[in-house]
Amino acid sequence: RSSSRITTSGVIPAARTAGRAVHSASPRENRVLLVVDVQNDFCPEGALAVPGGHELPAIINKLSRRFAHVVLTQDWHPEDHLSFASSHPGEKPFSAIELPYGPQILWPDHCVQDTRGAEFHPDLRLEHCELIIRKGYLREIDSYSAFFENDRTTPTGLAGYLRERGLNRLFLVGLATDFCVAYSALDARRLGFEVTVIESACRGIDLEGSLEAAWKQMEEAGVVRA
Numbered sequence: 001r002s003s004s005r006i007t008t009s010g011v012i013p014a015a016r017t018a019g020r021a022v023h024s025a026s027p028r029e030n031r032v033l034l035v036v037d038v039q040n041d042f043c044p045e046g047a048l049a050v051p052g053g054h055e056l057p058a059i060i061n062k063l064s065r066r067f068a069h070v071v072l073t074q075d076w077h078p079e080d081h082l083s084f085a086s087s088h089p090g091e092k093p094f095s096a097i098e099l100p101y102g103p104q105i106l107w108p109d110h111c112v113q114d115t116r117g118a119e120f121h122p123d124l125r126l127e128h129c130e131l132i133i134r135k136g137y138l139r140e141i142d143s144y145s146a147f148f149e150n151d152r153t154t155p156t157g158l159a160g161y162l163r164e165r166g167l168n169r170l171f172l173v174g175l176a177t178d179f180c181v182a183y184s185a186l187d188a189r190r191l192g193f194e195v196t197v198i199e200s201a202c203r204g205i206d207l208e209g210s211l212e213a214a215w216k217q218m219e220e221a222g223v224v225r226a
């Protein structure tokens, strides 16, 4: 029998198709691994270092082999972003202010578009990642969640992508547990997805009890803590 495939664009030699078929999951596989913000600035030595952030690439690389579908998020701010303390003279990082859409914690400048800090950690090996969702790219509004900006109403488009492709079982990993991971998990539940957060593949910032509060909210919202 011939092991070549005929496609609309011609015949693909068997060796090439075999090389690409690294995942055994069926095409109907409905689970997706959502890898949140595993970027240099959230790792030790980064601008907004999360303790242990650098441990995640190895853990997530291994985990990701069990998923046919992998989606990444990338925090991606303009250099004068309103979530930066530096955009508010007199304010210090980690203080809170009120913005038109609600309370906002002010952060050190981080994940500025096209800088090394905004790049994914170099050890993250997710060649089969099928979508990268950038967020926080509008100057006036922050976006912790992969689904909505911090006004909780402006969508990123991720829900539409997942629904259209039938990916309704989400597994979340990444940084930071109590901010972007938690906001994404809560929004995903609100949108009707089945959500598991894999704790061993997340690391938190923990500002004044925010880590424990985030887990409480997630558990109350029906997020599975695995």
Ligand code: VGL
Residues within 6 Å of the ligand: 036, 037, 042, 075, 107, 144, 175, 176, 177, 178, 179, 180, 181
């Ligand atoms: C994040 C604070 C500011 C996160 C992003 O990825 O959790 N936290 N920007």
Ligand code: ZN
Residues within 6 Å of the ligand: 075, 076, 077, 083, 110, 111, 136
């Ligand atoms: Zn950010």
